[in-house]
Amino acid sequence: MTTLQKVDVQDVLDNNKIAPVQWVVLAICFLIMFLDGYDTAVAAFVAPVLSKEWGFEPAAMKPVLASVLFGVAFGALAAGPLADRFGRRGVLIASVLVFGIFTLISAFATSIPMLTWMRLVTGLGLGAAMSNAATLMAEYAPNRRRSVMVAVLFSGFTLGSAGGGLLGGFMVPAFGWQSAFIAGGLAPLVLAVAMIFLLPESLKYLTVKKVQATETIRKILQRIERRGPIAQDAEFVNSAAESPTGKGGTRMLFRRDLIAGTMALWATYFFGLLVIFLLRSWLPTLVTLSGESIQRAGFLAALFDIGGTVGAFGVAWLVDRLRHDGVVSITYLVAGVMIFIFSHWLGNIGLLATGILVLGFLLSGAQATVPAIAAKFYPTEGRASGVAWTLGIGRFGGIAGALVGGTLLQLGWSFATILASLAIPAVIAAVIIGAHIWGSRRAEARLVQSQV
Numbered sequence: 001m002t003t004l005q006k007v008d009v010q011d012v013l014d015n016n017k018i019a020p021v022q023w024v025v026l027a028i029c030f031l032i033m034f035l036d037g038y039d040t041a042v043a044a045f046v047a048p049v050l051s052k053e054w055g056f057e058p059a060a061m062k063p064v065l066a067s068v069l070f071g072v073a074f075g076a077l078a079a080g081p082l083a084d085r086f087g088r089r090g091v092l093i094a095s096v097l098v099f100g101i102f103t104l105i106s107a108f109a110t111s112i113p114m115l116t117w118m119r120l121v122t123g124l125g126l127g128a129a130m131s132n133a134a135t136l137m138a139e140y141a142p143n144r145r146r147s148v149m150v151a152v153l154f155s156g157f158t159l160g161s162a163g164g165g166l167l168g169g170f171m172v173p174a175f176g177w178q179s180a181f182i183a184g185g186l187a188p189l190v191l192a193v194a195m196i197f198l199l200p201e202s203l204k205y206l207t208v209k210k211v212q213a214t215e216t217i218r219k220i221l222q223r224i225e226r227r228g229p230i231a232q233d234a235e236f237v238n239s240a241a242e243s244p245t246g247k248g249g250t251r252m253l254f255r256r257d258l259i260a261g262t263m264a265l266w267a268t269y270f271f272g273l274l275v276i277f278l279l280r281s282w283l284p285t286l287v288t289l290s291g292e293s294i295q296r297a298g299f300l301a302a303l304f305d306i307g308g309t310v311g312a313f314g315v316a317w318l319v320d321r322l323r324h325d326g327v328v329s330i331t332y333l334v335a336g337v338m339i340f341i342f343s344h345w346l347g348n349i350g351l352l353a354t355g356i357l358v359l360g361f362l363l364s365g366a367q368a369t370v371p372a373i374a375a376k377f378y379p380t381e382g383r384a385s386g387v388a389w390t391l392g393i394g395r396f397g398g399i400a401g402a403l404v405g406g407t408l409l410q411l412g413w414s415f416a417t418i419l420a421s422l423a424i425p426a427v428i429a430a431v432i433i434g435a436h437i438w439g440s441r442r443a444e445a446r447l448v449q450s451q452v
Contacts, residue, residue, distance in 0.1 A: 005231050009203050012225050014142045014147075019224040021200060025140045026149060027132035028191070028199050030156040032096060035188050036126050037160025037305070039103055042167070042180040042299070043068060043119065044284050049177050060112065064344030065281050066399050071123020072130070073395035081250055082389025083135065087209075089201040096192040099125030104185025106179040107399040118357045128393065130157075131388035138375035139204045139383065144320065151316030151375035153310040155443045158360070161280065162305035163432030170298075172232045207238040208380045209338065219341060238380060252382030262386070265374050265434035269394025271429040272367040275339075275419060275422045278401030279304060279359070286415045296349075303353055304360040311365025319369055328369050329434030330440070335362035336426035345418035361425070370394075370433070397425075 047061040075095070083091045087262030102122040109115035142150040164180075171179045206217050217236050222229070253262045283304065287297035310332075318327045322384055371387055378386030408418050 005233075006235045006237065007221060007225075008141075008231055009207050009221065013140070013203075013219050013407060014141075014144065016224050016226050018142065021220060021223045021365055023141050024198055024354025025137060025200065025291045026152060029137045029153050029194055030130050031191055031364075032092075033183065034152045034160035034163070035099075035191070036130055037157035037162075037270070038066070038164040038187075039099070039122070039126065039165075039184045040157075040161055040164065040280065040437075042164040042184055044281050046172060046177045046180055047336045048174050053155075053177070054386035055110070056112070058059045062403060063116045063276075063407070064112060064119055064403045067128070068119040068123035069395055069399040071125075073123075073392045075124035075127025075129075075398065076131040076388045076392030077127075078124075078436075079131055080135075082128075082390070083132050084205075084382060084385040087201050088132050088136045088139075089195075089199055092129060092136065092199070093195050095125045095128035095132065096188050096195065097125070099129060099187030100185050100192060101187075103188065104180055105155040107181035107185070111268060112425045124209060124218065127392060128257065130389045132384060134337055134371045134391070135375065135384040135387045136202055137376075138372065138387070139282055139380070140440055146318045146375065147316040147369055148313070150372040150375065151312040151368045154364070154371070155304070156310035158305040158312060158364050158368075161307065162302040204238050204380045204383075207236050226305035240374050250382075250385050250389065252379065252384055258378070261377050261436055261440060262295070262389075264439075265370065265377070265386075265390045266393040268332075268429045268433040268436070269367070269390050270361065270397035270400075271371050271425040272370065273394050273397035274365060274404070274425050275429075276363050276401070276403040276407040277398035278418070278422065280406035281402040282409065282418075283356075285409070286418070300353060300356055303357045305364070306360075307357040308364025308368075309310055309360075311361035311363070312368035313365075314361065315365035316369050316372065319372070325373050325437045326434065328366050330432050331366040332430035332433065335359065335366065335425045336430060338362060339426055339437055340387030340420055341421040343423075366429075371379055373433075375436075 029195065047065065051057065051061065079091050079095060099122050100282065102118055106115060106118040107123065107410060108116055134150055135154055138146055140151055162182075167183070173182070198277070200220050201216070203217060203220055214234075214236065218230050218232070218234060221236075252258065280301070283301050284297040287300055315327060315331050319325055338355070338358060342352075345351035345355050371390065372389050374390045375383060405418065408421075
């Protein structure tokens with residue numbers, strides 16, 4: 001076998017089997033997403049229990065449910081530029097430590113204001129961890145499997161949320177609401193320690209930033225490269241860097257050739273999360289207020305996330321299989337139609353359970369694939385910022401969903417009316433991402449023609 005002297009990082013990733021080091025990155029990033037989903041779901045189950053224990057109306061939990069989403073949004077916005085400047089690995093480990101510590105501390109809250117502040121800081125860590133986990137995985141995935149591998153991460157969120165629903169329905173009544181936060185705080189702290197020893201830095205970051213890490217790059221790449229040994233003095237390049245301008249971070253997002261796509265990705269993620277988080281934040285409360293037990297509410301909430309887990313794989317697999325991101329636009333559109341139909345099925349628990357499962361499949365399936373589209377859209381030197389700001393700005397949609405759900409509940413809207421109204425933002429998301437994909441394809445075709 002020949003010794004490789006000039007090594008293209010993207011070529012190594014694309015033309016070798018997925019190596020153990022890539023599976024390790026996937027596993028760690030999946031667990032980060034799992035814990036994020038768990039944390040979000042359990043907080044929703046704490047709400048009805050605290051309303052009885054502390055003596056207030058369920059809608060008074062709006063600040064607690066919204067504060068973590070504010071934290072997630074701002075955490076993602078801040079962490080992206082930091083990761084583009086200082087690297088993905090360090091920011092990711094610090095983020096996991098932050099949300100682990102403050103989730104644990106939340107178990108000792110004694111009032112709504114205190115819990116609100118604890119959840120806000122928890123959200124900062126959650127948002128920073130989620131965005132950088134998605135970026136790191138996208139940069140370790142081969143192009144042919146990027147959508148699926150990023151979607152696997154976001155299926156971790158839905159699985160964690162489903163687990164949080166099931167465990168919350170069991171733990172909170174049996175051991176008290178504090179148990180939910182204690183379990184959700186200890187697990188990230190253990191994971192952060194493991195990350196220190198197991199998680200590698202992004203190869204593309206090391207290559208594009210030209211840091212003094214040639215031997216580190218060579219050692220990691222040699223664990224992936226099967227076609228021959230890599231020379232000690234090899235030169236490393238990244239063909240996916242797309243003509244670096246030297247201007248990474250947030251400035252790149254507003255570059256003339258990227259700004260329209262930036263706005264479209266932000267808007268799509270915003271409207272998608274508005275729908276998902278309104279359902280995820282208020283479904284347990286709406287179900288219990290309709291006379292069902294918290295255990296049944298936990299089961300129905302888990303169905304939404306089980307459907308989302310399967311949907312994340314299904315939609316991403318179709319995107320990679322058909323090599324067309326338009327699948328995401330169609331999925332949002334179908335979700336909007338089905339939301340309106342399912343809003344008329346609420347009187348039958350069997351039909352309601354089926355509807356929630358299907359909505360989880362469609363909504364979370366489409367939503368989980370948007371970060372992969374963002375990762376493909378942005379150049380390496382601005383990718384962490386691009387993905388992080390898509391997730392961060394989008395999280396304001398989640399905040400809107402949590403707040404709007406509580407407001408509509410206070411106004412006396414029925415479950416059926418609230419659900420039917422969510423068809424509108426789902427269709428808006430379909431139109432926006434569809435226009436972005438169509439525009440990007442036309443731009444690519446013009447570029448190819450100009451080079452012929």
